[in-house]
Amino acid sequence: MTRRLSYAQAxxxxxxxxxxxxxxxxxxxxxxxxxxxxxxxDADLDRIDRLFHHEPATGPLAAPTKPTTSAAAHPLADLRPLPRRGKALANVS
Known part of the structure; x- marks a missing residue:
C-alpha cells in the first residue's frame, strides 16, 4: 500500500x-x-525533490560539457511547412 502523507508529514x-x-x-x-x-x-515527494534539484554549472563539481560539432545538422532542418488550406496534399513532396 502506498503511503499517504499530509502536509505536515510531507x-x-x-x-x-x-x-x-x-x-x-x-x-x-x-x-x-x-x-x-x-x-x-512517496513518488510525489521524489518528483518534488527532482523539480527543485540544481547541479552546478561552473566550478569543480560541474558536469563536464559535451563538445559540440558545427558540422552537425540542425535537428529541425528536415521540417517543411504544411501546404496552404485548400491545396491538395498530393502536391507536397
Missing part, C-alpha cells in the same frame, strides 16, 4: 521545507486530492 520528509511552503505552492507541486483532503505519496 514537510518532515523533505529537508528544509516548511508546511506553509507546501501549502503556498500546492498548485505547482505533484500531489493527490480526494475532496478537500490533499496528500502526498
Amino acid at each position: 514537510a518532515e520528509e523533505l529537508p528544509g521545507v516548511e508546511e506553509s511552503w507546501l501549502r503556498r505552492h500546492i498548485k505547482k507541486l505533484p500531489h493527490s486530492k480526494v475532496g478537500r483532503a490533499v496528500y502526498f505519496t
